Amino acid sequence: MPLEDIRRLLMEKSGWFANIEQERDPKFGPIAGAPIGTKWASRQDLQRSGVHTANFAGISGSASEGAYSIVVSGGYVDDVDNGDTLVYTGTGMGCPCYMRGGGKQVKDQSFNHKDNRALQRSCETGRPVRVIRGSNLPSIYAPESGKVCLDSMCISYISNFLTRYRYDGLYKVDRAYEEKGRHGFKVCRYHLSRLPNQPALPVRSHLPSTSRRGI
Numbered sequence: 414m415p416l417e418d419i420r421r422l423l424m425e426k427s428g429w430f431a432n433i434e435q436e437r438d439p440k441f442g443p444i445a446g447a448p449i450g451t452k453w454a455s456r457q458d459l460q461r462s463g464v465h466t467a468n469f470a471g472i473s474g475s476a477s478e479g480a481y482s483i484v485v486s487g488g489y490v491d492d493v494d495n496g497d498t499l500v501y502t503g504t505g506m507g508c509p510c511y512m513r514g515g516g517k518q519v520k521d522q523s524f525n526h527k528d529n530r531a532l533q534r535s536c537e538t539g540r541p542v543r544v545i546r547g548s549n550l551p552s553i554y555a556p557e558s559g560k561v562c563l564d565s566m567c568i569s570y571i572s573n574f575l576t577r578y579r580y581d582g583l584y585k586v587d588r589a590y591e592e593k594g595r596h597g598f599k600v601c602r603y604h605l606s607r608l609p610n611q612p613a614l615p616v617r618s619h620l621p622s623t624s625r626r627g628i
Contacts, residue, residue: 440463440481441479441481441540441541442541442543442583443543443583444462444463444464444543446462447462447463447464447580448580449580449581449582449611449612450579450580450581450612450615451464451579451580452556452578452579452580453577453578453579454577454578455577455578456468456469456577456578458578459484459545459578464482464543464545464580465481465482465483465484465543465545466481466482470504470528471483471484471485471486471488471504471528472503472504472528472529472531472532474528474531474532474534474535474542475531475534476527476530476531476534477534478531478534478538478540479531479532479534479535479537479538479540479542480528480531480532480534480535480542480586481542481543482542482543482544482545483501483532483542483543483544483545484545484546484547484578485499485501485544485545485546485547485550486546486547486549486550487547487549487550487551487552487555488549489502489506489600490594490595490596491594491595491600491602492550494546494550494551494552494554494555496553496554496607496614496616497606497607497614498604498605498606498607499544499584499603499604499605499606500602500603500604500605501532501602501603501604501605502522502594502600502601502602502603503522503524503526503528503529503532503600503601503602503603504522504526504528504529504601505520505521505522505523505526505529505601506518506519506520506522518594518595518596518597518598518600519596519598520598521598521599521600522591522598522599522600522601523591523599523601524589524591524601526601529601532586532589532601532603533586533589533601533603535586535589536586536587536588536589536603539585541583541584541585541608542583542584542585542586542605543580543582543583543584544580544581544582544583544584544605544607545578545579545580545581546578546579546581547577547578548577548578551620552620553616553617553619553620554581554614554615554616554617555617556577556578556579556615557617558577579615581607581614582607582608582611582612583607583608583611584605584606584607584608585605585606585608586603586604586605587604587605587606588602588603588604589601589602589603589604590602
């Protein structure tokens with residue numbers, strides 16, 4: 414099972430864990446020692462940095478204060494990545510997805526979910542959110558995964574050199590609303606825009622291999 418799918422399953426079963434976030438004061442905005450463009454080879458490394466302190470969830474934050482950070486990793490078919498703007502889907506799929514590229518929605522999402530409410534709260538307060546992209550994201554703005562692909566053959570570098578996550582700066586949540594998703598169930602949608610005067614985003618020469626195969 415792909416790692417992102419395992420994280421999504423565990424995220425849906427949050428009651429299994431008393432507290433999966435690090436014992437640190439939550440912070441909005443930039444994190445010392447992690448400038449824009451910082452890369453990590455695993456979610457554990459990302460968590461230890463303080464940039465995104467949730468082990469499994471794509472949204473880290475507080476329902477009352479707002480979201481501190483989100484990870485955009487291509488787990489939902491309704492996501493849209495245009496670089497400086499994002500359409501991000503909330504959490505609450507209803508079933509684990511065992512196929513690469515995301516699973517099928519089987520129930521409605523809701524702003525009653527604490528993580529969805531956190532990102533909705535960010536829209537209300539205007540506080541910026543840190544955005545981290547994962548290498549599985551089907552976007553030219555996704556970080557390189559550490560693979561060299563020639564036609565259908567991919568060669569992986571040594572795992573220590575894999576880049577799976579990259580911090581891409583601060584975004585503002587411009588809109589938060591509910592609508593019917595591609596699978597026919599209600600999803601929480603968020604429109605985010607990147608704050609100005611930040612370093613330009615790197616652009617890949619091609620989409621990740623999962624996107625090129627249409628998966």
